[in-house]
Amino acid sequence: MSPIRRTLIAAALCTSFAAPFAHAADAPIVIMVGGINKIIYLPAKLTEALGYFKDAGLNVELQSQPAGVDAENQLIAGAVQGVVGFYDHTIDLQSKGKEIQAIAVFCKVPGEVELVSTKAAAAGFKSMADAKGGKTLGVTGLGSSTDFLTRYLADRAGVASKEYSLLPVGAGNTFIAAMKQDRIQAGMTTEPTVSQMLKTGDAQVLVDLRTEADTVKALGGLYPAASLYVQNTWAESHKVEAAKLAQAFARTMKYIQTHSAEEIAEKVPRDYYGNDKELYVQALKASLPMFTADAKMPAGGPKTVLKVLATYKPLVKSKNIDLSKTYTNAYLAAATK
Known part of the structure; x- marks a missing residue:
C-alpha cells in the first residue's frame, strides 16, 4: 500500500471516529426528574425557567420519570448524567457497590405526606399503627424513597x-385514582396532590413530613431529600459542569427564599396547576419552608437518613457506608469562587 493511500485511510478513520465524539461533547446534560411537576422537585424546572442553566453556559435537558427508583436505574445505566430525586438513593446504592453523590440539596425534609382515605379513616385507620390487618399502603414505586419512608414509619409504629x-x-392522578378506588387505604405522596385530595375531602393527613418539627418527631432528625445526584466518577471527570450545575441550583434556592409563592407560580408551566392556580399557590406556600437556602447538605441530615435505611435494609449498616462519598458541598464552594 502506498504511503499516500495509508495517509488517506488514516484520515478517513480519524474523521469517522471523531464525529461521534464531537456529537457527544455537544450533547446536553440530561437530568431525569422523579416526577417533574412535584413541588419537592420544583427547583429543576424553575432553574430552567429562570434561565440559570443558560447563564452558566450549560445545555441541560430535563426528563420526567414518576418513580425515583426508575430514574436511578437510568443514571447507573449511563442513559442520563444526573437525577433529581431523594438523597437516600445515594446511600442505598452505595450498599450495592455503586458510588453516587448529591451535589446540590433542595429539601431539608421529605416534603411527603402519608394520607389516609376518608373512608379508611372513618373505619378506624387513625395512625400508622392501624396499618395492621392487611392494609394496603401506596408508594410511588417499590425501592423508591416513599417505600423506604413508609416501611420505617410502619416499623416505628410497631407494625x-x-x-x-x-x-x-405512582404519583398525581394515578395515586388519586388508587385511593378513590380503595386499592390503597393510605399512601405517601407530595404537593400539590396532598392539597388537592384534602380540598376534595377524599383524604386526611396521617403523617406530615413537610415541616422540620413534624419530620424530627416522625423520623428523629432532619431528612435531606430532594437533591441533584450524579455518579461520583462523572462529577470527578466533569468538575466544571458539576460546579456550574451546583451554582445554577444554588441560585434557584436563593430565588425561592426571596420570592413569594405567587411569584414562583408565575414561572412554572400552566399544566402544573391546570385550572386551579389558587390551589397550587396554596400548596406551594405550605411547601416553601422545606427548601434549603443554599443547596447545601443540612448538618446531621445524612446520619438520620442512614438510620432510617439501616432499620430494615440488611446491606445498609453504618460500618458498611461511607457517608462522605454520598454527598459533597465542594462543587457549591467551587461555583461561588
Whole structure:
C-alpha cells in the first residue's frame, strides 16, 4: 500500500471516529426528574425557567420519570448524567457497590405526606399503627424513597412488614385514582396532590413530613431529600459542569427564599396547576419552608437518613457506608469562587 493511500485511510478513520465524539461533547446534560411537576422537585424546572442553566453556559435537558427508583436505574445505566430525586438513593446504592453523590440539596425534609382515605379513616385507620390487618399502603414505586419512608414509619409504629402490603401507584392522578378506588387505604405522596385530595375531602393527613418539627418527631432528625445526584466518577471527570450545575441550583434556592409563592407560580408551566392556580399557590406556600437556602447538605441530615435505611435494609449498616462519598458541598464552594 502506498504511503499516500495509508495517509488517506488514516484520515478517513480519524474523521469517522471523531464525529461521534464531537456529537457527544455537544450533547446536553440530561437530568431525569422523579416526577417533574412535584413541588419537592420544583427547583429543576424553575432553574430552567429562570434561565440559570443558560447563564452558566450549560445545555441541560430535563426528563420526567414518576418513580425515583426508575430514574436511578437510568443514571447507573449511563442513559442520563444526573437525577433529581431523594438523597437516600445515594446511600442505598452505595450498599450495592455503586458510588453516587448529591451535589446540590433542595429539601431539608421529605416534603411527603402519608394520607389516609376518608373512608379508611372513618373505619378506624387513625395512625400508622392501624396499618395492621392487611392494609394496603401506596408508594410511588417499590425501592423508591416513599417505600423506604413508609416501611420505617410502619416499623416505628410497631407494625411488622407481614402485617401490611405495599402497592406501587405512582404519583398525581394515578395515586388519586388508587385511593378513590380503595386499592390503597393510605399512601405517601407530595404537593400539590396532598392539597388537592384534602380540598376534595377524599383524604386526611396521617403523617406530615413537610415541616422540620413534624419530620424530627416522625423520623428523629432532619431528612435531606430532594437533591441533584450524579455518579461520583462523572462529577470527578466533569468538575466544571458539576460546579456550574451546583451554582445554577444554588441560585434557584436563593430565588425561592426571596420570592413569594405567587411569584414562583408565575414561572412554572400552566399544566402544573391546570385550572386551579389558587390551589397550587396554596400548596406551594405550605411547601416553601422545606427548601434549603443554599443547596447545601443540612448538618446531621445524612446520619438520620442512614438510620432510617439501616432499620430494615440488611446491606445498609453504618460500618458498611461511607457517608462522605454520598454527598459533597465542594462543587457549591467551587461555583461561588
